[in-house]
Amino acid sequence: MIGAPGEVRLGILGNGQLGRMLVQAASRFGVRSVVYSPVPGSPAGRLADVEVVGDYEDPDALDRFAGQVDVVTYEFENVPLASARRCQARVPVHPKPEVLEVAQDRLLEKGRLREAGFPVTPFARVDSAASLEEARAAMGGEVILKTHTAGYDGKGQQRVRADADLNEVWRRHGREVGIVERKMDFDLEVSVVSARGADQAVHAFPLLRNDHAHHILDVTSCPAGVSPKLEARALEVARGVLETLDVVGVLCVEMFALGDEVFINEIAPRPHNSGHLTIDAADHDQFEQQLRSVCGWPLFSPRVRPSAMANLLGDLWEGGPPPFTELLGEDGVHLHLYGKGAARPGRKMGHLTVVGDDGLSCRERVVALRERLRG
Numbered sequence: 001m002i003g004a005p006g007e008v009r010l011g012i013l014g015n016g017q018l019g020r021m022l023v024q025a026a027s028r029f030g031v032r033s034v035v036y037s038p039v040p041g042s043p044a045g046r047l048a049d050v051e052v053v054g055d056y057e058d059p060d061a062l063d064r065f066a067g068q069v070d071v072v073t074y075e076f077e078n079v080p081l082a083s084a085r086r087c088q089a090r091v092p093v094h095p096k097p098e099v100l101e102v103a104q105d106r107l108l109e110k111g112r113l114r115e116a117g118f119p120v121t122p123f124a125r126v127d128s129a130a131s132l133e134e135a136r137a138a139m140g141g142e143v144i145l146k147t148h149t150a151g152y153d154g155k156g157q158q159r160v161r162a163d164a165d166l167n168e169v170w171r172r173h174g175r176e177v178g179i180v181e182r183k184m185d186f187d188l189e190v191s192v193v194s195a196r197g198a199d200q201a202v203h204a205f206p207l208l209r210n211d212h213a214h215h216i217l218d219v220t221s222c223p224a225g226v227s228p229k230l231e232a233r234a235l236e237v238a239r240g241v242l243e244t245l246d247v248v249g250v251l252c253v254e255m256f257a258l259g260d261e262v263f264i265n266e267i268a269p270r271p272h273n274s275g276h277l278t279i280d281a282a283d284h285d286q287f288e289q290q291l292r293s294v295c296g297w298p299l300f301s302p303r304v305r306p307s308a309m310a311n312l313l314g315d316l317w318e319g320g321p322p323p324f325t326e327l328l329g330e331d332g333v334h335l336h337l338y339g340k341g342a343a344r345p346g347r348k349m350g351h352l353t354v355v356g357d358d359g360l361s362c363r364e365r366v367v368a369l370r371e372r373l374r375g
């Protein structure tokens with residue numbers, strides 16, 4: 001155990017909304033939060049006890065950060081690997097940097113998981129227009145070309161149609177090593193948010209159903225409304241990934257579901273956007289689970305009430321601030337704003353959660369409420 005509640009100093013690499021929510025969870029346990037941020041006054045930094053400002057590759061700032069904490073975790077996975085390892089030389093880091101390394105590189109991630117026997121989407125490494133043509137021919141039909149690092153929320157990826165000019169596609173891609181994945185004709189997208197403790201115990205939230213718009217998560221609902229066999233399979237796969245990678249902390253496994261089978265799309269070694277509904281619908285949320293796991297405290301078997309979450313993107317602010325006060329009197333509705341300054345199209349500014357009697361009605365209601373904000 002790193003320390004008891006009220007005694008731990010928690011270090012968070014990253015300064016966005018996930019870090020902000022982790023700070024909020026830590027404060028309930030009297031845990032002192034220290035956020036590492038490349039800019040001052042960040043969403044997480046404004047709520048933390050201490051905000052250490054520095055470039056992610058600044059050794060002095062990293063040492064100053066690590067010297068003020070007992071354990072370090074992440075709020076996003078694009079922290080430079082060397083920075084995480086520098087912190088690890090001073091204090092425990094969870095999940096360990098080796099997990100971060102896998103999650104940062106789609107080729108390494110897919111290769112490691114496939115070698116371990118997990119179902120992944122068919123993929124191939126490409127380094128030229130010729131290798132792209134070879135991969136497309138082998139997979140047949142449309143494929144997705146992605147950068148192998150630094151991609152999220154649809155960034156760094158493009159659909160490649162069967163009749164596309166591959167020389168032009170490769171030019172737009174930047175002529176860098178990439179990964180090609182078969183475009184899956186799946187039934188739906190799901191995710192499992194799980195935590196694994198230092199004692200190797202694994203506890204997962206129920207399966208979550210995800211709907212995307214323009215490659216960005218749009219709505220998540222729980223329960224997922226799938227067969228028991230599919231849910232059991234998804235939970236089994238997620239547990240296996242945590243154990244194979246020897247994760248201590250929270251890990252989200254995003255999957256495509258086809259019939260009663262799942263195929264791993266990607267993993268995230270931290271709480272996930274799809275798990276935000278646990279803040280209002282679960283007896284203990286994903287951020288508390290992250291805190292418990294990295295501190296070595298007992299984990300729990302989560303219970304989640306029927307609920308749905310809808311992201312609030314910067315597009316909602318195009319005509320001025322949305323009329324949020326109209327929603328404050330709605331029963332079962334929870335508003336979360338992230339304290340970000342400039343609203344831009346596609347930027348996650350907050351989310352709405354509805355808790356009710358069943359996942360489908362919650363999903364319909366949260367979408368309708370978000371549409372009211374557009375008016």
